[in-house]
Amino acid sequence: MASYQKRKNGDGSSSVIAWVRIKPFKAASKAFPTKPAAVAWATGLEAELRKQREHGEARQDLTSLTLKGLIEEFLADAETKQLKYFPDLEMLLAWWVNHFGSEKVLAFGTLKLREGRDLLRNGRAAGTVNRYLSALRSCWNWARAASLVPQEKAWPTRLLLSEPRERVRFLNDAELAAVLTEAEKQSVWMQAAVVTSIATGLRMGELLRLEWKDLDFDKGTLTVHISKNTKRRLVHLNQPAVAALKALRRTVVGPKFVFVKENGERADKFYLSYRWQAIRTAAGLSDFRWHDLRHTTASLLAQNGASLVEIGGVLGHSSPSITAKYSHLVAGAPVTGADKLAEKLSGRRPQP
16 A cells, blocks of 8 residues: 655655555655655556566565665676676676666666666767666666566667767878887887787787687687687787787786786776777877777788688678678779689680
8 A cells, every 4th residue: 555745845845755565565665746746656666566466576675676786686696797798797887876876676767767878978979878778788687587677677679879880990000100119118018918909800808818828829829719709719820929928928927817917817908998098199099999909900901912701700700791891991902813814814824
């Protein structure tokens, strides 16, 4: 049953507090400026709680569960902790805790999500905003499966922002020289990170998960065990990368991971991004991200005769359609066998 209490506020205005008590759930209350608004909320909540009680699937603390509590349970889940992008999830969900952590889960819906989306849009690109929304969506869907959120409270549609087509920004020769110079000036650590990234086209996460056992200096290869498309791949490691990594090996603290912090713990994206920012500034780069080093790999390979298939293999693309964004780099370039085709057309006998 619901009950209502009129209250005088400090500024002289009045409000109505609605109380909802449905066993076995904890009592829930909320203040409203008018009684009709309070009645509407209480009626809806009563119906929701009775439905959950009939199904016998909801927890007793459902009425008091906050978004902060929900996120904390999600991050504490054993399967969540095993996700390769767990550190990113923690960072992204921390924003929701800071801004909406005290909101009750049962009252948190489309309007609050749109409010959060509008706050996120202040100074952030559409893709970045969508990452914050997607992180909370993962938490929300997990909570529905765990009966922390009623099944009827599905994640709303048409919430993500439209993203512009992915740009392809890569280093020209002068910029490449500047980046390599500044990386060498900063540290052996950053020189190895930059050179290896450009030499192999690894994603940042793949780079930071590298272990010394994944490197074979004699064969000049590097093994990526966990990638974005979950496929293991073998990548060529050229001589400059081998030299940079060997120099790092002589100074590294940790026995397991290649790129570690001063205390020997595996470096994370924030540790790398902070140091990259200094190099980028010193090299005079604008509108250039760490991920663009990967685009630079594709560009350099294309300029030197690699096909789209070869580029996709190096970068670990799951589909040729993903590699197609580099098609303009190889457009018009002669393919394997082009010289033999020319000889046939000219009527000359191919040379043995």
